[in-house]
Amino acid sequence: EGPLWLSAIRDAFSRRVVAWETSARADADLVLTSLEYALASREVAPGELIHHADHGCQHTSVKLTTRLVRAGIQAS
Numbered sequence: 001e002g003p004l005w006l007s008a009i010r011d012a013f014s015r016r017v018v019a020w021e022t023s024a025r026a027d028a029d030l031v032l033t034s035l036e037y038a039l040a041s042r043e044v045a046p047g048e049l050i051h052h053a054d055h056g057c058q059h060t061s062v063k064l065t066t067r068l069v070r071a072g073i074q075a076s
Contacts, residue, residue: 004023005025006021006022007020007022007030008034020037021033031061032063047074053075
């Protein structure tokens with residue numbers, strides 16, 4: 001029981017959800033896990049992706065920002 005949080009990553013070009021994850025907590029790990037699934041489902045060269053997120057501390061965390069940099073993804 002309790003809230004269930006959803007993190008979904010959508011391809012802006014195709015408008016399709018390419019990865020999602022749910023959790024009982026709305027934290028950086030939830031967003032990071034969905035990002036990992038999205039990266040694993042696509043073959044993308046560094047510099048070809050732009051990550052845009054809604055406002056929230058989960059999307060501005062050091063963990064997520066570090067992972068975006070390591071993957072060569074520009075955050076906007």
